Amino acid sequence: MDLLSPSSSFADPHPRRSWWGWGAEDEALPDSECTALGALVPGAAETPLPVPGIADLDLPASRVAAPSALGHLMSDAPEERAGHTYGKAYRDVVRALYRDLRPAPDLVARPRSEREVTDVLDWASDADVAVVPYGAGSSVVGGVEYRAGLHRGVVSMDLTGLDRVLEIDRVSRAARIQAGVLGPALEDRLRPHGLTLRHFPQSFEFSTLGGWLATRAGGHYATLHTHIDDLVESLRVVTPAGVNESLRVPGSGAGPSPDRLFLGSEGTLGVITEAWMRLQDRPRHKASATVFFEGFDAALSAVRAISQSGLHPANCRLLDPGEAALAQVADGGRSALVLGVEAADRPVDGRLTELVELARDHGGLPAPTGGEGGDAAAGTWRSAFLRMPYLRDALARMSVISETFETACTWDRLPLLVDTARRALGATVRKATGAEAMVNCRLTHVYPDGAAPYFTVIAAARRGSEVAVWDDIKAAAIEVLGDLGATVTHHHAVGRDHRPGYDRQRPEPFALALRAAKQVLDPAGILNPGVLLDPADRPGTARGGSAPG
Amino acid sequence: MDLLSPSSSFADPHPRRSWWGWGAEDEALPDSECTALGALVPGAAETPLPVPGIADLDLPASRVAAPSALGHLMSDAPEERAGHTYGKAYRDVVRALYRDLRPAPDLVARPRSEREVTDVLDWASDADVAVVPYGAGSSVVGGVEYRAGLHRGVVSMDLTGLDRVLEIDRVSRAARIQAGVLGPALEDRLRPHGLTLRHFPQSFEFSTLGGWLATRAGGHYATLHTHIDDLVESLRVVTPAGVNESLRVPGSGAGPSPDRLFLGSEGTLGVITEAWMRLQDRPRHKASATVFFEGFDAALSAVRAISQSGLHPANCRLLDPGEAALAQVADGGRSALVLGVEAADRPVDGRLTELVELARDHGGLPAPTGGEGGDAAAGTWRSAFLRMPYLRDALARMSVISETFETACTWDRLPLLVDTARRALGATVRKATGAEAMVNCRLTHVYPDGAAPYFTVIAAARRGSEVAVWDDIKAAAIEVLGDLGATVTHHHAVGRDHRPGYDRQRPEPFALALRAAKQVLDPAGILNPGVLLDPADRPGTARGGSAPG
Structure with missing residues (x-):
């Protein structure tokens, strides 16, 4: 995910975080808006799934207690454990809504110094307790969810106390x-x-x-x-x-x-x-412009020319017709390219003009420019972009799947990749639900030798089948990316959900090296087990075998 | 080392390589020019060291024979072994001139396919023979010279047969x-x-x-x-x-x-x-300019401003007064900044003007521009730059040390680093030889957060003491860099000569990880032993112990 330069601070510096969904609790859409949104998607449920209260959750009992020396920084409070069970993938949100909190950590640690981080790791290594480092828990790939089932307990280590x-x-x-x-x-x-x-x-x-x-x-x-x-x-x-x-x-x-x-x-x-x-x-000079294209292939050519020009725009987001319409940046089946340039100490208009000219050379039609600060479409897109995860959660409550995945590949195979992914995901959703999916694509980052396409799949699912359908879509996406030589992730990480694709693309000698590094740096095998590597039986513990995994 | 864009092919595509010194054999300076050059350095020898012929060398006998299956790609010919004994550091050249070829490899392998590379590694792993991968042997850090003394034999693997x-x-x-x-x-x-x-x-x-x-x-x-x-x-x-x-x-x-x-x-x-x-x-638009500065500190400020401007010049080489005078780019104690911009498809003059303006803001005085293709000083500097290694060899023959080393550090400590290095190296040479050294500095690469200074030390040594004095200078340089938190190398690699500084700056957990990776990727410990890591006793061989090193 990516964001077009916020220029001021955000409204509430300490919003109350949602334990089940994205972001701030009070930014979630109310039931009435969820229902209205669901009505736009054929096949969606008619009423939103209720949001469970913490008191209604049936959390598994904590299996380990904090040692007395570390008691002041650890908690087994239900709101802490529930809030640290999952990341914020669609499947995480849905499982939380269905009150499935089986992977909850036994404890949440909140160290406030490096010394305390060390102390927790020392204790956990000795005690055969897994430690899941946790920043603010926005992983969309199962990166903060313990699944190994091999340790005596699990601590989620929340690092937001180290904030200076x-x-x-x-x-x-x-x-x-x-x-x-x-x-x-x-x-x-x-x-x-x-x-x-x-x-x-x-x-x-x-x-x-x-x-x-x-x-x-x-x-x-x-x-x-x-x-x-x-x-x-x-x-x-x-x-x-x-x-x-x-x-x-x-x-x-x-x-x-x-x-x-x-x-x-x-x-x-x-x-x-x-x-x-x-x-x-801090940039004091900024300019942006939007250019429309009748065909997506022409737009890709324009973006390739820009990426190879050496002009280095700060923003260069290409939205396909579906994405542009959703973001209210363009309609009528046109693709939209949002360009932005910025600099601290000199005007950037000349560079923007050069970029727009390049786009025009490839059939682009520049939007009429807006007022101060450039172009209205860029601002519209940014607002929609920031709002997206909340809409995703609202759709989740209406049993509508809204899954995204992203990748990167070289220009020579990009058009084929986009077409193949669209077709494969459409077919997967059709098979799983009998209905049609909306599959949109945008480019988030571009390089002289290729680009990073970002796909959004929106599809109604039968209530109760959401996670299974999501898993089908994910598996299909990973297979397409692997078949076409595209990376399983450009910037969402591997976590646990991307392991099949990651294991396929990772060279085997490098896997050997990484495993060897892990064995010497984390000999007890407590650190985020299952991410990147299979969790190892841990030699030297009561339950560990002798073979490194 | 670095080079300002050669725009055409080099004269002779297959020059006969010098076995003892830099580059092409027939580009080496004749005796008369060596003598003339030495006369410019107080304390230099009066006559050049003779260049030994291959036939005059007393190479140690090869200890291993090529296996019959690989015989067609291996050679123990004296010219092959002599030419692959050393890289091209000053101390390599001097030792070759003194006919010290004790570290000569037993065999030189020239694989012509990846299959042959694999075959050599398989054989060497079984036979306890070290393999030193060899590109074209221009290492200046002992990167291609076997010193471990632990293996049954040594093969230099020359990879120039893989050239497609x-x-x-x-x-x-x-x-x-x-x-x-x-x-x-x-x-x-x-x-x-x-x-x-x-x-x-x-x-x-x-x-x-x-x-x-x-x-x-x-x-x-x-x-x-x-x-x-x-x-x-x-x-x-x-x-x-x-x-x-x-x-x-x-x-x-x-x-x-x-x-x-x-x-x-x-x-x-x-x-x-x-x-x-x-x-x-291929760039079709190029422009360059030279800007002079009365003070080196002002020049540093200008370069910092340029590096943080986002203008990204292709060339931005700052030469201190000594370096500028040697390269005949400037005199009168002035520093010279050589700027260059290039692009494939659009004019670059505007960007060059912006860069020169930035330099002028910091007290720079632009040179009068030359004719077509920009500025004469840039061309002059480039010619001198390419010629430098041959001059270094000529000085070596006159028992004059000409050693370079390079580093990188952040802007906040750069002026102190340059001053400290100058003083420490001057003192080291004074102590070792009783004479004054010339210590010059240039910046080869610049970043928004720092730069890469490149030092040249020129000092006459007593004949026979060249390597010892060089080693003193190297040790002093490595100590200064370590003390001031600068890297032991920005782009010359670690090899064997930089190990003391590298071991000091490398974080210990990373050293553990690297050693573990080496053990799984090269379990017999045959690959370039002694580079980056201490050579390991190799388990499973006749001479290897059981402890991994």
């Missing part, structure tokens, strides 16, 4: 930041210095720096610095085998990059506690 | 390329398609794609794509545990990047045989 900006180097435009800080709080702390990280995933309000790093999140920039990886100067990671702190330098060629082993490790090798991050001067 | 471009994807601007191709041959094969890799290290003529990848080489671009890492779509690596081929995609967030484990692995984890590389359209 520790140091700012204005000269080098960098800051040392604790990993548990949420997006808006981070930007609030950088703003007085004229600085910004400019990492704005769709989850921005409800995700943390550490989560972005552990999952190689994709952000604001549609070109160049697409993943957060490129914004990292150095990482500090607590592993059961010791603290890993990399040298803080702008670039290095000294052996394989230590940071690149931990970026994308999704909590399986250690807990990221701090990072030195590269920052930007 | 296998596939070109014009739409995605990428090509599948065998790892043993030399720079000029690669560019010759891409030129008819209007494409270029634009990776132009100073070693361009005498280094290979595989060598660039294995060492995370720095290239042409002074900003953005500074290392070859960013130009990689996917890698194919033969390891003793199997072939590692990563998915070819423009971007991915699926787990830690497999490629980033092999980039910088310097032949310790496997042999890179192929890569899909991202290419550029």
Whole structure:
């Protein structure tokens, strides 16, 4: 997911989080709006699933108690355990609505210092308790849900207590930041210095720096610095085998990059506690424009030309006709390309003009420009974009599946991939539900050698079958991506849900190396078991066998 | 090292390589020019060291014979063994001149297919023979010189037989390329398609794609794509545990990047045989300018402003007064900043003007522009730059040390680093030789958060003491870099010579992970032992112990 540059702070800095659905509790759609939304989808249920109260949940009993030395930072309160059971995938929301909280962690730990992180890991390693590092829980791939069934207990380690900006180097435009800080709080702390990280995933309000790093999140920039990886100067990671702190330098060629082993490790090798991050001067010049295309193939050609031009727009989002209509950016079957450029210290209009000219060369028709700050369609799209996860939850309550998945592939195979995915997903939904699905596509990030398409599938399901249908769609998507040589994820991470595709695309020698690294860094096998690698029987514990898994 | 865009092919596509010194044999300076050059350095010898002939060398006897199945691709000919004994560091050249070829490999293998690479590794693993992957041998860090003394024999695996471009994807601007191709041959094969890799290290003529990848080489671009890492779509690596081929995609967030484990692995984890590389359209618009500064600190400020501007010049080389004078770009104690911009399809003059304006804002004085193609100083600098390694060899023959080292650090500590390094190196040379050294500095690559300074130390040594003095200088440099938190190498790799600094800066948990990866990918411990990691006693061999190292 990705977000077009929010320019001001968000309204409520401390919204009460929804334990079952996306974001802030009071932003969820009321029943009446759920019903109205469901009425737009043929085959949807007629009334919304009720939202259970915490008191109505039947949580499994906690199997482990906090040790006395760590009692002050651990809780087995039902609201804590329920809120940390799942991420925010469609299937997570649906299971919560159906009161299925079987995977609930036994305890939630909230360390407020690196020392406390170490203490929890030491205790858990000895006690055969799995630890699931948890930023703000926006995973859509089962990344924070324990499923291994092999440990004596499970602790969800909520890192939002580590939320400080520790140091700012204005000269080098960098800051040392604790990993548990949420997006808006981070930007609030950088703003007085004229600085910004400019990492704005769709989850921005409800995700943390550490989560972005552990999952190689994709952000604001549609070109160049697409993943957060490129914004990292150095990482500090607590592993059961010791603290890993990399040298803080702008670039290095000294052996394989230590940071690149931990970026994308999704909590399986250690807990990221701090990072030195590269920052930007806050942009004072921005311009955006929307260009319409009659055909999606022509639009793809335009985007390819732009991606290979060296003009590096900050935004370059292509919406297919369905996506453009949903976002109210275009109608009449046209595709829409939203372009944006920005700079701290010089005008950007010239660059925008060059970009629009390139799009026009490929058959694009620029929208009439709006008023101050550029183009109205870009703003419309942004609002719709931020609202999407709440609509997804409302649809979930109406038993309508709204699943997204994303990938990346080279330009030579992109048109085939988009067509094949549309057809395969349509057929899968037809087989599973008897009804037609809406399958939309947009490009979120583009590269000189390819792009990252993002698909949305909307389909009504029989009440009670939602998760099964979602799983069918996911399996079909993973198969199409694997068959066509596209990655199982461009920026949503692997978690547990993407394991089939990940295992297929990961080179086997690298899997050996990763498993070997895991064995030395996490010898007790407690860290986020089942993510990236199969959970290992843990030698040296009562229940562990001798064979590494 | 780095090179300002060569625009045409090099004169002789198949020069006879010097076995003892840099590059082409007939480009070495004749005795008379060596003597003249030495006369410019107080304390230099009066006559050049003679260049030994191959027939005069006293190579140690080969300890292993090629197995019959591999005999056709292996050789123990003296010219092969001598030419593959060392890289091209100053200390390598000096030892060759002194006829010290004790580390000579027993055999040189020249596989012509991936199958043959696998066969050699299989045989070597069984036979307890170390394998040193060898591109074109331009390492300046002891990367291709076996020193472990633990194996039954040593094979240098010369990969220049794998030199084909296998596939070109014009739409995605990428090509599948065998790892043993030399720079000029690669560019010759891409030129008819209007494409270029634009990776132009100073070693361009005498280094290979595989060598660039294995060492995370720095290239042409002074900003953005500074290392070859960013130009990689996917890698194919033969390891003793199997072939590692990563998915070819423009971007991915699926787990830690497999490629980033092999980039910088310097032949310790496997042999890179192929890569899909991202290419550029050949630039048709280029412009360059030189800006002079009275003070180096002002120049640094200008470069920092440029690096943070988002203008991304292709070239942005800052030469300090000594370096500028040596390259005949500036005199009178002025620093010189060489700026270059390029694009395939649109004029770049406007961007150059913006860059020069930024430099002027910080006290820069632009040179009067030259004729067609921009600025004369840039061309002058480029010629001097390409010629440098030959001059270094000529000085070596006059017992003058000419050592370079490079690093990177953040802007906040850069001025201190440059000053400290100058002082420490001056003191080291004074102590070792009693004479003054010339210590010059340039910036080769710049980032928004820092830069990569490159130092040259020139000092006369007593004949016979050259290597010892070089080692003193190297040790002092490594200490300064470590003390100030700068990387031991920005783009020259670690090899064996940088191990003290590398071991110091590498986080210990990452060292554990790397060692574990090595043990599963290269269980017999035959691949480039001593590089990045201590050579392990190899379990399961006659001489190996049971403890993994």
